Amino acid sequence: MLQALGNIFQIPELRQKIVFTLIMFAVFRMGTHIPVPGVDPTAIEQLFAQGTLFGLLDLFSGGAFSKFSVFAMSITPYINAAIIIQLLNVVVPTLEQWSKEGAEGHKKTTKVTRYLTVALAFFQAIGMSIGLKSAILNPNPVNILIIAITLTAGTVFLMWLGEQITANGVGNGISLIIFAGIVAALPKNIGTIYAYVKAGTISYFSVFAFAVIALAMIVFVIHIETGFRRVPITYAKRLVGGRVGSGHSSHIPFKVNQAGVIPIIFASSVLMFPITVAQFIDVPWVKTAAAYLEWGKPLQTTLYVLMIIFFTYFYTSVTVKIPDMADNLKKYGGFVPGLRPGQATADYLDYVLTRITLAGAFFLAFIAVLPNMVAGATNIQGVYFGGTALLIVVGVALQTMKQIESMVVMRHYEGFMK
Secondary structure, eight states, X not given: OHHHHHHHHTSHHHHHHHHHHHHHHHHHHHHTTSBOTTBOHHHHHHHHHTOSTTHHHHHHTXXXXXXXXXXXXXXXXXXXXXXXXXXXXXXXXXXXXXXXXXXXHHHHHHHHHHHHHHHHHHHHHHHHHHHTGGGBSSOOHHHHHXXXXXXXXXXXXXXXXXXXXXXXXXXXXXXXXXXXXHHHTHHHHHHHHHHHHHHTSSOHHHHHHXXXXXXXXXXHHHHHHTOEEEEEEEEOOXXXXXXXXXXXXXXXXXXXXXXXXXXHHHHHHHHHXXXXXXXXXXXXXXXXXXXXXXXXXXXXHHHHHHHHHHHHHHHHHHHOOHHHHHHHHHHTTEEOTTSOTTHHHHHHHHHHHHHHHHHHHHHHHHHHTHHHHHHHHHXXXXXXXXXXHHHHHHHHHHHHHHHHHHHHHTTOSOOSOO
């Protein structure tokens, strides 16, 4: 195993990519400590101490949000822009055409995503600055505009940083920036648990139970994330260039978690909206609605689970186009054994995808409510574990390791992943 891992650093190109990625991580971590001008950091910390409303955003930013640094918004506007563009591919003919143009169409889509990122980042920065104006030293329009521009510039820089990692480093840069932000919170969480034990708030048994649950959930998430339902496909013999090509067998892999982490992000955003509004306006009915939707309340948990299931099916139906898949199979002489090409194949694939999506939806719902379950079972509060963070860390780690594995196998017969 150690020899296999050593193969990574014996390849000059791969070694340079890993070093470049680590340098970009260092730049990201330094940026999380650069404060936005004109903001009182003590007042920001007091606002965060009042509740955990922005805990998930702070987790993604690696603690930059609670410090209100130049990277306070993290890469979230870019993620939102990418999701919006992906959903618009279904209804906007131009975007749909670009998605079929290969590399050239990808460049056009990326350019539109960047512009949309800047727009979303600026509006989010304006809203954030107005909402947290109690922490601004001199909250006049000019200072709010300067803060908004600074936060937008931070997000744009992170977007550029992610693209540089993708081009010159290892893995997907945007995903790795989020990964680095989540992992950076690990020492703080360990310190929190140590402080609880030292103060006598929790027992060693609670810490042991927390560690066992954490390890079990990581293994469970890895197992589901690597799970596929393989639909067998057979290709008939064809006449190619005057010669008869032999038939062969293959399969269509349907992931158990086809939608990834997107349904959790959608559901949490919808449920957090009234709570966010209630923080800044004093309207009785809004306050009442926000009280019922507080994190962990029965109504909130029920709606959260139902929304995750709904968005899982919605996002999967948008991204996985069964009719196109069936048409392509028919065009290239492929068929599911025992089924006629065309509509019969499309109906069967839709049936399989619907069943596997249900399993993925329940998996996402379970992972989403996991933090509340862990806190209740171990009595450890203030340590975020599970849900979106766990899915992102596992997914990005697996994706990056597979890319490194492919580069190692190109030069060695044996990789390092078993």
